[in-house]
Each structure stands twice: as structure tokens, then as C-alpha cells.
Amino acid sequence: xxxxxSEIYVFIFTGILLFGIxxxxxxxxxxxxxxxxQQNSREKQLLQTKFNEDLLNSTIEIQEKAFDDxxxxxxxxxxxxLSAATIYLNLLMQEGGQQQxxxxxxxxxxxxxxxxxxxHISQTLLGDKISQVGFIASLRLExxxxxxxxxxxxxxxxxxxxxxxxxxxxxxxxxxxxxxxxNATKHASGSDIHIIVKKQGEQLKITITDTGKGFDTQExxxxxxGLINMESRAKTIGATYELTSxxxxxxxxxxxx
Amino acid sequence: MTTRFLIYLLILLTxxxxxxxxxxxxxxxxxxxxxxxxxxxxxESITRIFIKEFRNSCPPYHIYQPLQYFFITTFYLSYLKxxxxxxxxxxxxxxxxxxxxxxxxxxxxxxPTNAMLPANIAYVLCALLLFKNILQNTGEQPLLKQGLFWYxxxxxxxxxxxxxxxxFYNVLLKTKNSTLTLSDxxxxxxxxxxxxxxxxxxxxxxxxxxx
Numbered sequence: 022x023x024x025x026x027s028e029i030y031v032f033i034f035t036g037i038l039l040f041g042i043x044x045x046x047x048x049x050x051x052x053x054x055x056x057x058x059q060q061n062s063r064e065k066q067l068l069q070t071k072f073n074e075d076l077l078n079s080t081i082e083i084q085e086k087a088f089d090d091x092x093x094x095x096x097x098x099x100x101x102x103l104s105a106a107t108i109y110l111n112l113l114m115q116e117g118g119q120q121q122x123x124x125x126x127x128x129x130x131x132x133x134x135x136x137x138x139x140x141h142i143s144q145t146l147l148g149d150k151i152s153q154v155g156f157i158a159s160l161r162l163e164x165x166x167x168x169x170x171x172x173x174x175x176x177x178x179x180x181x182x183x184x185x186x187x188x189x190x191x192x193x194x195x196x197x198x199x200x201x202x203x204n205a206t207k208h209a210s211g212s213d214i215h216i217i218v219k220k221q222g223e224q225l226k227i228t229i230t231d232t233g234k235g236f237d238t239q240e241x242x243x244x245x246x247g248l249i250n251m252e253s254r255a256k257t258i259g260a261t262y263e264l265t266s267x268x269x270x271x272x273x274x275x276x277x278x
Numbered sequence: 279m280t281t282r283f284l285i286y287l288l289i290l291l292t293x294x295x296x297x298x299x300x301x302x303x304x305x306x307x308x309x310x311x312x313x314x315x316x317x318x319x320x321x322e323s324i325t326r327i328f329i330k331e332f333r334n335s336c337p338p339y340h341i342y343q344p345l346q347y348f349f350i351t352t353f354y355l356s357y358l359k360x361x362x363x364x365x366x367x368x369x370x371x372x373x374x375x376x377x378x379x380x381x382x383x384x385x386x387x388x389x390p391t392n393a394m395l396p397a398n399i400a401y402v403l404c405a406l407l408l409f410k411n412i413l414q415n416t417g418e419q420p421l422l423k424q425g426l427f428w429y430x431x432x433x434x435x436x437x438x439x440x441x442x443x444x445x446f447y448n449v450l451l452k453t454k455n456s457t458l459t460l461s462d463x464x465x466x467x468x469x470x471x472x473x474x475x476x477x478x479x480x481x482x483x484x485x486x487x488x489x
Binding site for chain 1: 409412413416417418421431434435438439442446449450
């Protein structure tokens with residue numbers, strides 16, 4: 022009888038032990054599964070981010086290549102043809118009379134202005150030129166072009182010391198500002214555009230403000246490819262991008278690198 | 279027929295009806311489980327007739343054991359592709375072993391524990407292998423919404439305890455109260471197993487529907 026009772030105790034004890042082991046195993050499994058799932062999710066997210074970055078870099082590279090091609094085409098082809106036209110006009114002016122010369126002079130000025138514009142456009146399109154001339158000088162050139170068109174009044178407030186920037190970052194920063202200015206001229210006609218470039222410690226802060234009609238940022242977020250491009254470009258160089266706009270109160274873009 | 283047994287049959291029938299209602303939406307392993315629930319329901323119902331007629335419920339279990347082995351291992355076969363050959367051969371070996379056991383060791387009026395114990399070990403091994411498999415191939419679906427997890431857990435719990443209880447069967451037979459306890463434990467474990475099987479079938483149908 023005693024033997025039976027002790028065997029039953031062994032049964033109960035082993036049963037409880039087995040239950041504990043099984044429960045422990047299942048808990049361990051659930052925890053391990055969720056950890057693995059989270060790890061996989063993180064890895065997937067990282068891969069997705071890396072893929073997006075690569076895609077964006079490729080897009081930017083292709084875009085820069087297209088800009089370079091257009092720039093070279095303008096400079097080497099259209100520019101050369103206009104230069105040739107100016108030479109012919111000069112020859113005509115030497116041969117022609119006083120009355121004819123006045124008209125030819127006007128014609129030469131128009132062509133000369135066009136040639137200058139093309140050179141400016143060519144310079145701002147050529148990535149190498151931007152890094153060669155520098156970010157600030159390229160900005161000045163871009164703003165003078167805008168002012169010349171007379172659509173907006175653009176001003177630049179900047180530091181005097183030269184910026185020590187990576188050429189790739191310089192090009193991308195310039196493209197962001199170029200896009201912002203282009204948006205302002207397109208959508209905020211007649212307004213003032215003010216650009217501030219300043220250094221805050223190790224950081225470079227660029228503020229682009231316009232006094233245009235502004236817009237609803239939530240509405241535009243869905244469709245504004247230009248805005249998405251600016252943000253994506255900022256991300257690729259590790260800069261923060263912030264856009265604020267209110268209907269009737271203009272738009273402000275802050276970029277911190 | 280006790281109320282407890284009626285509840286047990288009702289659980290089996292509900293699980294089977296859930297499977298039958300969603301049969302087209304189910305993936306193949308869960309279709310196997312649905313048929314398995316029907317076989318279990320029929321087998322358990324027949325045992326009552328045997329109890330009534332012969333005061334012994336063992337004969338149906340000699341047929342049910344190899345069927346149960348076939349259905350459960352077929353379910354696992356769908357997930358443990360690497361063990362296809364082993365599982366397929368084990369059907370033949372298990373069928374032969376059941377016949378030999380019935381002919382020479384445990385006659386038709388005895389509980390076929392010799393067949394049950396190795397089968398229980400096989401189920402537990404399959405469950406452990408499947409747990410390893412699930413851990414290696416984590417998807418995005420939450421674990422607790424996966425029918426596979428629930429079924430596999432209940433298989434591990436039921437057959438580990440079944441093996442454990444039947445190993446102690448002869449010892450516990452000596453005291454009447456203890457066999458009563460053993461019967462209770464078996465009932466509870468079986469009920470949890472078939473409830474979870476029903477839930478697993480339902481979750482699979484929902485998952486397939488969402489896909």
C-alpha cells in the first residue's frame with residue numbers, strides 16, 4: 022500500500038514537473054518567435070530603406086547626367102551658333118549704313134543677352150560647374166537670373182566665409198534651393214523670395230522664405246512630386262528638411278545639414 | 279452516456295462542422311484534420327456501443343490507432359517536407375506493428391498501449407520539429423493568430439501527457455481512485471486538443487479568406 026502511495030507521489034511530482042517544462046518551453050518559443058519576427062521586420066525595413074536610398078541616388082545621378090548633357094548641348098551647340106550669329110552681325114555692321122547699323126546693334130544685343138542667359142542656364146545645370154564655382158556663387162547666379170526675369174524679387178543673405186562642403190552635397194543642396202525657388206516663381210508670382218545661408222556651430226542652415234499665396238501642406242503632400250523630391254534629396258545627404266506654409270502667408274523651407 | 283462524454287462528442291462534432299463549413303477555404307493539412315475529427319467522432323461513438331454490448335471499449339481503438347497515426351502524421355507531412363520518406367515508411371511500419379501487437383501481444387479486448395506509446399513519441403517529435411520549422415520561417419502574421427501554432431502546441435501537450443499517463447497506467451490501475459484521476463486527465467487533455475484543433479481549423483479558414 023505504502024509503495025503504491027509513493028508511486029502516486031512520483032506520478033504527481035513528475036506530472037507537475039512535466040507540465041512546468043512544457044509551459045516553459047511554450048513561453049520560451051513564443052518569446053523567441055516574437056524576437057525573431059521583430060528582427061526580421063527590422064532587417065526588412067533596413068533593406069527597404071537601403072533600396073529607397075539606392076533608388077533615389079540613381080535617380081539623382083541620372084538627373085544630374087541629363088542636366089550635364091543639356092548644359093553641354095546649350096553651351097557647345099546653341100551657344101556656338103549664337104556666337105557665330107554675333108560675328109556675322111558684326112561683319113554686317115561694318116559693311117552697312119548708319120540706319121541699318123542701329124537695327125543690327127539692337128539685334129546683336131538681343132542675341133548677346135540670349136547668349137548670356139544660355140551660359141547662365143548652362144552653368145546652373147552643370148553639376149561640375151556648381152561644385153567648381155561653389156554653392157553660394159551658384160546661388161547668386163540663379164537669383165540674378167530670377168531677378169532678371171522680373172517675376173519675383175529674390176535676395177540672398179549669407180556668410181562671407183567659404184563653405185567647406187562635399188561637392189556632391191553642394192550639388193544636391195543647390196538643386197533643393199533651385200527647386201524651392203522655381204516653385205516660388207511658378208506658384209507665388211510677384212512675391213519676394215529671401216534666402217538665408219548661415220552656420221550654426223557645425224551645422225549649415227538654409228532658410229528659403231517667400232511671401233507668396235502659400236498652400237495647404239496636407240493637400241499638396243499627396244501630389245507634390247517637387248516637394249517630395251526636395252525632402253528625399255535632403256535625406257540622401259543626411260540633412261533635415263522642414264516645410265511650413267499657410268494659405269495667404271507664404272512658405273518657408275528650412276534645411277539643416 | 280455521461281454528460282462529460284456528450285460534451286466531448288459535441289466538441290468533436292463542432293470542430294468537424296467548422297471544418298466542413300469552411301472546407302473549400304481550408305488548406306490541405308486542415309482538410310486532413312477535419313476528416314480526422316469526423317473519424318474520431320465516429321470512433322468515439324462506436325466505443326459507447328461496445329461498452330453497452332460488451333462492457334469494453336477497446337476493440338475500436340485497435341482500428342482507430344493506425345488511422346489516427348496516419349491522419350496526424352499526414353498533417354505534419356505537409357510542413358516537414360524533409361521528413362517525407364521517414365513519415366511515409368513509418369505508416370507501413372506502424373500498420374504492421376499494430377497488426378503484430380493485436381495478434382501476439384495485446385488482444386482486441388485490451389487497450390493497445392504498445393501501439394499508443396510509440397505513436398505518442400512520434401507525434402511529440404513531429405511537434406518539436408514543427409516548432410523548430412516555425413521558428414526558422416517566421417512570417418508577418420502574429421503567432422497567436424496562426425492555427426498551426428495552436429494545433430502544434432495542443433499536440434505537444436496532449437501526447438506528452440498521454441505518453442506520461444500511459445507509462446504510469448499499470449501502477450495507477452492498482453488504486454481505483456487514481457485511475458479515475460487518470461481518466462479525468464485524459465478527458466481534459468483530449469477536450470483541449472479537439473477544441474484547439476477546431477480553433478486551428480477556424481483560424482486557417484480565416485487566414486485563407488484574408489489572403
